[in-house]
Amino acid sequence: MLTPADIETLLLTFKVASLATALMLLLGTPLAWWLARTRSGWKGIINAVVALPLVLPPTVLGFYLLVLMGPAGAVGKITTWLGLGSLPFTFAGLVIASVLYSMPFVVQPLQASFTSIGAQPLEAAATLRAGPLDTFFSIVVPLAKPGFMTGAILGFAHTVGEFGVVLMVGGNIPDKTRVVSVQIYNHVEALEYSEAHWLAGCLLVFSFSVLLVLYTVLKTQPVAHPLK
Amino acid sequence: MTRIEARFQLDYGGFKLDVDLQLPSAGITVLFGPSGCGKTTLLRCIAGLQCPPEGFLKINGSIWQNSEDGVFLPPHKRPLGYVFQEANLFPHLSVQENLHYGLKRIKQNPEPVNLEQTVELLGIGHLMGRMPERLSGGERQRVAIARALALNPDILLMDEPLAALDFKRKQEILPFLSRLHQHRAIPVLYVTHAQQEMAQLADYLVIMADGREIASGLPADTLTRLELPLAQDREAATVWPVTIVEHEADYHLTRVAFAGGTLSLPIINAAVGTPLRVQIYARDVSIALESPAATSILNVLPATITGIADDHRGQSVVKLQAGTQPLLAHITQKSARLLDLQVGMPVYVQIKGTSILN
Secondary structure (H helix, E strand, C coil), X not given: CCCXXXXXXXXXXXXXXXXXXXXXXXXXXXXXXXHHHCCCCHHHHHHHHHHHHHHCXXXXXXXHHHXXXXXXXXXXXXXXXXXXXXXXXXXXXXXXXXXXXXXXXXXXXXXXXHHHHCCHHHHHHHHCCCCHHHHHHHHHHHHCHHHHHHXXXXXXXXXXXXXXXXXXXXXXXXXXXXXXXXXXXXXXHCCCHHHHHHHHHHHHHHHHHHHHHHHHHCCCCCCCCCCC | XXXXXXXXXXXXXXXXXXXXXXXECCCEEEEECCCCCCHHHHHHHHHCCCCCCEEEEEECCEEEEECCCCEECCHHHCCEEEECCCCCCCCCXXXXXXXXXXXXXXXXXXXXXXXXXXXXXXCCHHHCCCCHHHCCHHHHHHHHHHXXXXXXXXXXXXECCCCCCCHHHHHHHHHHHHHHHHHCCCXXXXXXXXXXXXXXXXXXXXXXXXXXXXXXXCHHHHHCCCCCHHHHCCCCEEEEEEEEEEEEHHHCEEEEEECCEEEEEECCCCCCCCEEEEEEEHHHEEEECCCCCCCCCCEEEEEEEEEEEECCCCEEEEEEEECCEEEEEEEEHHHHHHCCCCCCCEEEEEECCCEECC
C-alpha cells in the first residue's frame, strides 16, 4: 500500500509538474512562435540550445544548474542580492530546473504545429483587419490546439519522470523536493520492494495512460522524441 | 479617373519587380501575364503582405505606402479585400464565422454593411452552417469572395481566384464576378494568366512580363497592339463592348451595336439595351478589297488598315479600325502581298465567328 509519505511525494510531484508545465507553456509559446517564423541566423543555435536536454545526461544539466544557482554561481548571486536566497534544494529551484529540462517537449510540438499552419491563414487574417496579436489568439491558437495539448502532456509527463536533475539540484528533502522517482529510489535502497512496486506501478499506469491519450485521442505520430 | 497610383521596386536575387502604374478607381482592372511575371507579387505589395524597399501606393487619395517618408500601413490597417488563389478559409470556423471574422473587426462602419446582399449575390445562403472542409472548391471560393466583399473595402484584390477550379466551377463563379461591379462601385484588381477570364472581366488591362508593365489601357486597344506578342498569338482576339439593338427571332439572331456599326450574333437571351462583350478572334477575320457582293458571311464591315506586322511563319497580323473600334486579322503573308495591303487602305473585313462573353 501507499504510505502517507508516498502520497506526499506523489502530490509534490504533481505540484512541481503542474507549475512547470504552466511556466513552459507561458515561456515556450513565444519561443516556439519565434522559432517557427524567424529567418534569423540565431534560429539554429536557439534550436540546438532548446533541444540540448534531450541528449544531455540529466546529471550534467543538473550539475551546471547546481553550480549556476548555488551561492557562488551567477544566478545564485542575483537571487541572493534580490533577497531570495539560493535556489538549489528548494521547491522553486526544482521547478526552474524542471522547466529547463522538459522545455523541448513543449517547444518542439508547438513549433511543429506553428510551422504546419503556414503563412496563408495569417495573411488571410491580416487582410480581414486582424492585427498580429489578434491573429495569434483567433487563428493560431485554435489551429495549433493539438500542438498545445501534445506539448502540455509531454512536458507534464516528462517532468513527473525526471530523476537525475532532481537529485542534483533538489536533493531528497521530504515535503520540499522529494518527488516520486526519488522516493522509489529510496525504497529500493532500503529494500522496501513492496512500497517501490506500488509507486512504480502508479507511474507506469500514469505514463501509459498519457501516451494512450496522445496516440489515440490526439493522434500524435509516435516518435521516440518529438524532435521533428 | 486615375485614383490608384502604385510604384514598386524590389529585387529578390533573380526576380525583379519594377512598376509604375496609374490605374482607374472603378471597374475591374486585370493584371495579365504569364506565371512568374510578378503580377501576384504586385498584388501582395498593394495589400502590404510584402514590403518592397522602394514603394509608393496611393489609393483614392490616401497614402498606404511611401518609402521616402517611411510610411507603411500594415495590411490589417488597409481597407481592402483580398481573395487568394486557394480560398484560404479558416478551417476551424464555419462559413458564417468566416464571413463574420472581418466584420467583427471593422471599428467604424460608415455605411451599413450589406452582408445579406453579398451572400445573396454569391448564392451561399444555404452553406452558412457548414465547415470549409465540407464545401466544394467553387463554394469555398464563393465564400472567400463574400468574406472579402462583406467588409465593403475600398479596393478588392483577387489573385487568380479561379485558377484552382475546373471549367465547370469557373463558369459557376464568372457570372458573379461580372455582376459584381454592376452592384458595387468597388474597384477590383484581378490577377490572371487565363485569356478567357481576362477577356470576360477586364474593363482596364495591364499586361505584365518579367516584373514590368509592358502595356496598359482599354482591352480593345491593348489587345490589338501589334508590337505585343499577344497580337501574334493563335488566340489573339479583340474585345468590343456592344449593346443589343434588335432580336431577329425568325433567324435566331440578335443585332448588336458597337461604336461605328452593328453585328449579327447568334440569338442572345437578353433584353434590348443590355450591354455585352463580344470577342473576335484574329483568325476569324478575313480581308477583302471590295465589298463582297455575294457571301454567306453576315458580318462584313468597312474598315481601315492601321498597321501590319509579319511574323517568321508566313503569317501577317493586320490591325484595322472599324468605326472607332480596333480589330486584328491573321492572314497569310501571301494574301497580304497579293492584295498589296498597305497602311491607310480602306478595306472590308469579314468576321466568320464571334463569341459572346457574358
